[in-house]
Amino acid sequence: MISLALPKGSLERRALQLFEAAGLRVRRSSESSYRGTIDYGNMTRVAFYKPREIPSLIESGSFDLGLTGADWVEESGAKVEVVEAFDYSRHSEKPWRLVLAVPTDHAATCVTDLVDGVRVATEYPNTSRRFLEAAGRRAEVVVSYGVTEAKIPELADAMVDVVETGHSLRQNNLRVIETIKTCGAQLIANPVAYEDKGKRDVIRNVARLLRAAWVGPAHVLLTVRVPAERLPEAALAMPADSWRAGSSLADENTVVLQGVLQKRDVPATIGALLSAGALDVTESGVGMLASDTARA
Numbered sequence: 001m002i003s004l005a006l007p008k009g010s011l012e013r014r015a016l017q018l019f020e021a022a023g024l025r026v027r028r029s030s031e032s033s034y035r036g037t038i039d040y041g042n043m044t045r046v047a048f049y050k051p052r053e054i055p056s057l058i059e060s061g062s063f064d065l066g067l068t069g070a071d072w073v074e075e076s077g078a079k080v081e082v083v084e085a086f087d088y089s090r091h092s093e094k095p096w097r098l099v100l101a102v103p104t105d106h107a108a109t110c111v112t113d114l115v116d117g118v119r120v121a122t123e124y125p126n127t128s129r130r131f132l133e134a135a136g137r138r139a140e141v142v143v144s145y146g147v148t149e150a151k152i153p154e155l156a157d158a159m160v161d162v163v164e165t166g167h168s169l170r171q172n173n174l175r176v177i178e179t180i181k182t183c184g185a186q187l188i189a190n191p192v193a194y195e196d197k198g199k200r201d202v203i204r205n206v207a208r209l210l211r212a213a214w215v216g217p218a219h220v221l222l223t224v225r226v227p228a229e230r231l232p233e234a235a236l237a238m239p240a241d242s243w244r245a246g247s248s249l250a251d252e253n254t255v256v257l258q259g260v261l262q263k264r265d266v267p268a269t270i271g272a273l274l275s276a277g278a279l280d281v282t283e284s285g286v287g288m289l290a291s292d293t294a295r296a
């Protein structure tokens with residue numbers, strides 16, 4: 001049995017989509033239920049927690065596997081195995097950043113411009129202290145429990161917080177002077193569970209399925225009909241991660257070439273294939289792409 005802790009809040013929606021796309025749908029009685037199951041690997045104990053709590057739940061062995069933000073893995077200092085990483089944020093398929101920010105009219109352009117004794121508000125006191133110390137700044141770290149932007153100017157002069165779109169910074173007249181860490185979602189495992197052969201096999205397979213569901217939609221399958229004598233040219237035009245050729249049952253002079261390639265390569269590839277003699281090209285969507293090397 002593998003137990004799994006999933007994130008509530010910002011990271012939740014995409015996590016559930018990803019598990020569903022990987023064939024690992026979380027079954028629960030309603031969207032407000034914090035408990036569920038997955039019909040794979042005997043995952044009968046799935047629970048939802050705030051991302052900041054998940055690393056310690058995994059380290060302690062309360063759960064074998066968890067999905068949370070890289071910022072909380074670092075902040076907690078929890079001893080966990082990072083099994084996979086997915087660069088998505090609350091609103092986008094891009095990583096978010098943990099940044100040091102100051103009011104727009106502040107003179108500082110980097111951390112070393114901050115004076116000793118500067119008050120820095122943050123939900124990430126450990127990460128912030130480490131960063132400020134490494135920069136040689138003697139700062140007063142003011143622990144915040146959210147709405148950190150509002151701590152300036154009364155309680156703090158600067159802040160360390162999450163930035164994704166930058167909307168919140170702009171609305172509060174703040175600007176970034178340092179990026180401390182670029183963060184995505186991480187699949188983390190309890191080290192003891194990861195050493196257990198049976199659990200490790202399930203954990204590795206969950207990671208593979210999630211990765212396959214993550215990279216799949218960034219790819220397409222191209223099916224190309226090409227006259228047999230033009231096959232070498234057409235094959236060269238296919239920048240596919242993998243491709244294969246087979247004969248057409250309908251016409252022995254026509255070969256069918258199939259390849260999986262990244263979506264961004266499609267326009268140029270179709271042009272090159274047609275120039276190389278392709279009779280027609282059909283594009284199909286890819287759901288999951290399981291491969292040891294595939295990366296979106």
Ligand SMILES: Nc1ncnc2c1ncn2[C@@H]1O[C@H](COP(=O)(O)OP(=O)(O)OP(=O)(O)O)[C@@H](O)[C@H]1O
Pocket residue numbers: 008009010011050051068069070071072088089090091096146162163164165
């Ligand atoms: N755009 C984003 N804004 C905030 N957090 C994000 C964003 N993108 C990813 N995250 C991740 O999600 C975490 C916040 O998750 P969540 O929204 O559940 O909690 P919270 O806002 O800290 O908590 P609360 O709802 O109690 O204020 C961040 O710490 C970070 O790991």
Ligand SMILES: O=P(O)(O)OC[C@H]1O[C@H](OP(=O)(O)OP(=O)(O)O)[C@H](O)[C@@H]1O
Pocket residue numbers: 010145146147148149161162163164165166167168169
């Ligand atoms: O760059 P943006 O896209 O604006 O995202 C970043 C903002 O989102 C988070 O706040 P959240 O709404 O979770 O509230 P909080 O301040 O209480 O954590 C974070 O603390 C920032 O304020």
